Amino acid sequence: MGDYDSFVAKFYTATGIDLTQYRQSQMERRLTTLRDRRGYTNFTHYLEAALHDADLMAELMDRLTINVSSFYRNPERWQSFGALIAKNREQNGVLRAWSAACSTGQEPYTMAMVFSEFMTLSQMEILATDIDPHALRVGQLGIYHSDDLLTIPAPMRGRFIHTLDPSQGRFSDDVRARISFKLHNLLSDDFPNHLDVVVCRNVFIYFTDDAKEKLYYKFSESLRPGGILFVGSTEQIFHSETYGLTQIAPFFYTKIG
Ligand SMILES: C[S@@+](CC[C@H](N)C(=O)[O-])C[C@H]1O[C@@H](n2cnc3c(N)ncnc32)[C@H](O)[C@@H]1O
Numbered sequence: 630m631g632d633y634d635s636f637v638a639k640f641y642t643a644t645g646i647d648l649t650q651y652r653q654s655q656m657e658r659r660l661t662t663l664r665d666r667r668g669y670t671n672f673t674h675y676l677e678a679a680l681h682d683a684d685l686m687a688e689l690m691d692r693l694t695i696n697v698s699s700f701y702r703n704p705e706r707w708q709s710f711g712a713l714i715a716k717n718r719e720q721n722g723v724l725r726a727w728s729a730a731c732s733t734g735q736e737p738y739t740m741a742m743v744f745s746e747f748m749t750l751s752q753m754e755i756l757a758t759d760i761d762p763h764a765l766r767v768g769q770l771g772i773y774h775s776d777d778l779l780t781i782p783a784p785m786r787g788r789f790i791h792t793l794d795p796s797q798g799r800f801s802d803d804v805r806a807r808i809s810f811k812l813h814n815l816l817s818d819d820f821p822n823h824l825d826v827v828v829c830r831n832v833f834i835y836f837t838d839d840a841k842e843k844l845y846y847k848f849s850e851s852l853r854p855g856g857i858l859f860v861g862s863t864e865q866i867f868h869s870e871t872y873g874l875t876q877i878a879p880f881f882y883t884k885i886g
Pocket of ligand 1: 694695696697698699702729730731732733735736758759760761764813814815816829830831832861
């Protein structure tokens with residue numbers, strides 16, 4: 630077994646994260662750069678060191694999980710999303726939504742703000758999951774740097790963000806109460822069901838084609854008939870009908886009823 634393959638096998642045993650389901654060239658390149666920077670010439674020694682050094686392991690996990698996110702990422706898509714959900718939702722019921730691979734929480738908070746334009750907070754239930762516990766902790770706390778909050782429309786900022794000091798703000802208790810942050814591995818854990826909405830953006834790109842296909846089936850099963858799946862900019866689903874999904878607009882699919 631080669632050095633990288635043996636790292637992948639040992640990493641799986643240590644963390645439960647199966648790197649064989651991530652696109653190898655991209656992942657190996659990312660991890661090699663970090664390994665070299667830390668002065669290791671092979672993955673065997675690097676992992677050995679990381680397993681005995683929490684900081685090194687945290688850095689490795691951080692590199693691997695790629696937590697980049699922002700509020701209202703691709704704002705025009707969020708506008709289309711809001712319009713679709715407002716039209717599609719079952720009146721007066723509670724809207725059950727899932728932000729899958731939510732990173733540090735910007736996506737589920739954006740969902741809550743978008744939904745708040747046409748429903749009360751008590752009418753929404755948002756599940757926000759990720760494989761990275763550190764990222765989830767940030768989301769749970771709901772505290773962000775003021776610069777990061779600037780992409781939120783001013784009226785929403787006024788309504789939902791409390792300024793803590795000039796450099797940071799926190800989402801109000803009422804909106805935080807609508808979002809449950811949970812640890813979840815898309816590649817191995819069970820999926821929730823009867824959902825009205827699934828948002829899964831900017832994570833499919835890291836997975837192999839096989840892994841992606843399995844996810845499309847599982848997301849489709851998670852949705853109620855007529856429910857909506859929102860994917861990332863470079864993550865269009867080809868032959869979506871195969872998975873029981875019909876494209877209704879670029880980046881949006883509905884579960885065939
Ligand atoms: C680039 S971020 C995307 C964040 C957000 N969805 C957005 O579009 O702004 C990718 C996230 O996927 C998460 N991730 C990677 N592999 C995962 C897996 N197997 N299960 C769940 N989350 C995963 C990472 O931890 C990271 O937070």
